[in-house]
Amino acid sequence: MKRILGKLIGILMILVIMAGTLLAGYGYYIADQVRDEVIRQKPLEEAVSAYTEKEGYLTYEAIDPDFVNAVVAVEDKRYFERDGYDFIALARAIYNNLRYGNLIEGGSTIPEQIAKNLYFGTADRELDEKLAGILIMHDLEEKYTDEELFALYANMNYYGDGYYGLRNAAEGYYGLSASDLSLAKAAMLAGLPNAPSAYQLSTGYEYAKKRQKKVLQCMLNNEYISEQEYNEALNEDVRPI
Numbered sequence: 001m002k003r004i005l006g007k008l009i010g011i012l013m014i015l016v017i018m019a020g021t022l023l024a025g026y027g028y029y030i031a032d033q034v035r036d037e038v039i040r041q042k043p044l045e046e047a048v049s050a051y052t053e054k055e056g057y058l059t060y061e062a063i064d065p066d067f068v069n070a071v072v073a074v075e076d077k078r079y080f081e082r083d084g085y086d087f088i089a090l091a092r093a094i095y096n097n098l099r100y101g102n103l104i105e106g107g108s109t110i111p112e113q114i115a116k117n118l119y120f121g122t123a124d125r126e127l128d129e130k131l132a133g134i135l136i137m138h139d140l141e142e143k144y145t146d147e148e149l150f151a152l153y154a155n156m157n158y159y160g161d162g163y164y165g166l167r168n169a170a171e172g173y174y175g176l177s178a179s180d181l182s183l184a185k186a187a188m189l190a191g192l193p194n195a196p197s198a199y200q201l202s203t204g205y206e207y208a209k210k211r212q213k214k215v216l217q218c219m220l221n222n223e224y225i226s227e228q229e230y231n232e233a234l235n236e237d238v239r240p241i
Contacts, residue, residue, distance in 0.1 A: 034129060034131070034132035035132040035135040038119045038132065039136070039139075042119070044118075044136070044139055044140070047118045047119065048118070048144070048152060051155055052152065056165070056167050056168075057151075057155055058151060058154060058165070058167050059151055060147035060150055060151040062177075062178060063150075063151065063154055063166065063178050063179065064179050064186050066181060066182075066183045066186035067154070067178070067181055067189060067190055068150060069219060069224040069225075070186050070187045070189075070190035070215050070216075070219055070224075071110070071153070071154070071190045072110075072222075073215065073218035073219045073221075073222045073224055074190060074191065074214065074218045074219075075109075075113075077218070079109070079110055079150075080146055082141070110149060110153050111137040111138075111140045111141050111149055112134065112137040113153065114137070114149060114152055114153055114156070115133045115134075115136035115137045115139075116133050117156050117157075118136070118156075119132075119133070119136060154166040154178075155167070157192075157193040158193060159173075159189060159192040159193060159196055159200075160192055160197065160199060160200025160201065160204075161173070161200045161202050166178045166189065169189055169192070170185075170189065173185075173189070173201055173240040174240065174241060175241050182233070182236065182238075183229060183232075183233045183236075184212070184216075184232075184233035184234070184236035185238050187215040187216050187233060188201075188211075188212045188215075188238045190215050191208065191211035191212050191214065191215045192211070194211065195211075199211055201239070201240045205239060205240075209238075212234075212238070213234060216230050217230070
């Protein structure tokens with residue numbers, strides 16, 4: 001009896017694995033079709049250069065390190081640790097999207113947000129577009145360095161109050177260059193793109209402060225800053241000029 005039960009469990013496990021593999025494969029096929037179509041209409045290099053060739057585009061070297069650390073801590077803490085094309089992670093993300101209908105895996109990574117902004121805008125997407133976004137995310141990671149993608153992310157984001165891009169946000173809110181931000185101001189700006197209409201400093205400063213606190217807490221948890229730096233930044237007045 002135990003032997004029969006063991007065989008049945010083994011067969012069941014094989015069937016589950018096969019079903020999951022087929023589901024992920026089907027999702028990949030759908031995603032690949034949508035990805036090919038949107039890239040045919042607007043090649044990836046063209047979509048990226050629409051931002052990088054704008055006047056005043058910030059390079060990675062022109063961005064304050066505290067801002068980089070703040071964004072990575074709150075948005076994508078493994079950003080600089082991932083190395084190359086992770087097919088297993090890709091298949092898992094596609095499988096979970098098909099199973100649950102949302103971006104459980106990979107939805108908050110910096111490259112995935114870039115892919116969404118480049119091709120699908122900020123509106124809610126259909127499932128096939130979400131899946132295609134995962135493939136485009138991996139295309140970006142293959143073609144561009146981490147530093148190039150981070151700069152693109154910082155330049156393309158909306159920070160509220162009409163400020164598109166980190167340069168405009170830093171200058172508009174604080175009269176500072178993006179390379180000369182205090183820790184407190186860097187954390188504040190890093191939190192705004194999550195919900196710019198709610199957090200924009202002209203009307204949502206108190207909400208933005210709560211978001212800044214979360215950013216600073218993530219930086220502390222990931223050992224980018226000390227507890228003293230956390231407290232000092234939290235108490236700094238970061239109201240816009």
